[in-house]
Amino acid sequence: MEVKVLGAGCAKCNQLETLVKQTLQELGKEVKVDKVTDFPTIMSYGVMTTPALVVDGTVKVSGRIPSVSELKTMLS
Template sequence: MHIKILGPGCRNCEALERETRAALDQLGVQASIEKVTAYPDIAAYGVMSTPGLVVDEDVLVYGRVPRRDEIAQLLSP
């Protein structure tokens, strides 16, 4: 599983990364996490409001920081 956190590095982007890592730990799932901070790269996903959560090139959430349990549900195998 390859996860991308879309955002310029703001507080919400950091919170999304933190909650995503916690959800992965909770699930016992291995994944690589990449930060995408360049606006043209973020916009290429159709995301105009950050942060964004992309899993295996599918945009799952953007414009808000979902709760850890919601992230865990999205990442469940």
């Protein structure tokens, strides 16, 4: 599984990153979380609002921090 958090260093982006890492740990998955901060790459996913979460190449959420239960479905 490939997990990416998109965001150019805003507070919410860091929040999402931490939350994603926690959730992965709870799910017992050893997956590295990539952080993408440069705009051209962020935009290449079609995302206009950060933070965004990309799992295996598809955008799962953008512009908001999902709830923990949502995250669990997205990451499992």
